[in-house]
Amino acid sequence: MRGVPLPAARPEFMLEPAFDPNRDAGSSRDAIGLGQRVIGKGLDVRHGTLLTLEDISVSFDGFKALNALNLYIGVGELRCIIGPNGAGKTTLMDVITGKTRPTEGKAWFGETLNLTQMSEVQIAQAGIGRKFQKPTVFEALSVFENLELAQKTDKSVWACLCARLSGEQKDRIDEVLETIRLVSSTHRQAGLLSHGQKQFLEIGMLLMQDPQLLLLDEPVAGMTDAETEFTAELFKSLAGKHSLMVVEHDMGFVGSIADHVTVLHQGSVLAEGSLEQVQGDDRVIEVYLGR
């Protein structure tokens, strides 16, 4: 590695250029020479791993919220993250989306994008979507407009000044409205929706963004049983095309969707495997039941 020029830390630009996934080509861990061969369109996921977190630590004033955490998420995988309160689940999402910078460790999106050097906006543009724990939608705008803003397109100031919805884009919005079952509320103000509907709208906004990786923080909190069941179906249909990382407390829900579960405890991975495996793990039982 010695002799390979390290890329200078990018200055924080006021108006960031539209995101170019290949801009950092050659500056990644493929810089040894292999990287040059794979320059192409889109995200490079040669090894089938979409997200790589290695030795991630985050400390707040000495308190380690994450402690040498390792996590790999494959392309098209549906991963559930469980763990007791304070295990670091939300911090983990903050690290992936750029809201919190890890004190140590590496975070790669695909093979070439170094998440620790990208801003929140760049990470979102690169294809990581996030749903907050508390449903967050643009309350003053209509359901349709919420989806319109989330849509994957050029999001620069200039583009927004002269943006017109094409027929194709409109069809896509209608399609998502259908998927999240909000067709009858299309022109309703989002602030007037019920809690569950807001959850669905936020999921719909994620779908409009068309990210490769969806991070979902307690997506079924406050949903009725029927809505939860529907969400499970929806997520299962999304897996494959997208990768999903779901943080959830509702074990029934986790059981109905997950093929792979990661248990976090005190900032690191305690166990990983299918739900049955994990539930049979002595250490997990100890953490959850305090024996």
Place this chain on the structure above:
Amino acid sequence: MNQPLIVTAAQKAGPKTSLAVGGIVLLMLLALPLLSLLPADSSLQVSAYTLTLVGKILCYAIVALALDLVWGYAGLLSLGHGLFFALGGYAMGMYLMREAAGDGLPAFMTFLSWSELPWYWAGTQHFLWALCLVVLAPGLLALVFGFFAFRSRIKGVYFSIMTQALTFAGMLLFFRNETGFGGNNGFTNFRSILGFSITAQGTRAVLFLLTVLLLVASLYLGWRLARSKFGRVLTALRDAENRLMFCGYDPRGFKLFVWVLSAVLCGLAGALYVPQVGIINPSEMSPTNSIEAAVWVALGGRGTLIGPLLGAGLVNGMKSWFTVAFPEYWLFFLGALFIVVTLYLPKGIFGLMKKGGEQ
């Protein structure tokens, strides 16, 4: 379909009535300068005092509109818009002073026994350069201030306090004689603009018409912005900035654009204000002026385009009556007004009217 017929009817009539009212107001505004040109003994003649007063209020209305763009839409409460207004006014004032002084130095410089113009006065004898300054001075200041403020993610009350401090600093700077802008007397005793006497009825009428024109143009611009995707992004920014960032928008560019646009509009309004009123001095930058502008917007209804115009017209109309009838109570009244609006009219007069129209 389930709505009562009356409601539907009111909603359908709504835009038409407001358009009609707007049209009538516009016609009246266009008629005012023409009426002022009538001979003095005519019963329909509008006095120079009235014309100047209305012209002044129209300039304030433009400021209110500009403030509403950043506050009502983007959620950035600026308590320093008076600074941008005054900068535009000073830029125009520089030209007017040069025009009045002819080949010599402006009078206040002679008093200070300065022998030559400071470098930043260069070229101000040209009207076109003065117009560029009207746009550049507030625009560049807003750009630099906004760049750093938005980059550091300064929001809410901290942002308001900083803008307030900025205008206060501007006022202190312009109060100094050494700054080269006439100290606390500012600029006055203008004679002519582009060779036309500044007190002539014709000049006043043209300046008034230009003000109306600028107001209509700003209104149209605001309307186009509010209806565009850009406007929706601003609203989204106001309500949930984090969500917007995770949607892939960089809020800083959006804030900076609307912030600079608003400052430039204020500068243009200031430039039209100075020749009509005939004076500009640092008190235009005083913090209370900028706070008053926020009161206009709050009273009229923020996040609407017509509301701020109503608010500016109403408060200034009342002010010119109040300060003659009960001069010492005006500030108490203004304070009370702000409290009442905040407590009982969160959406301002415009919101009240809209509610009334729907019932």
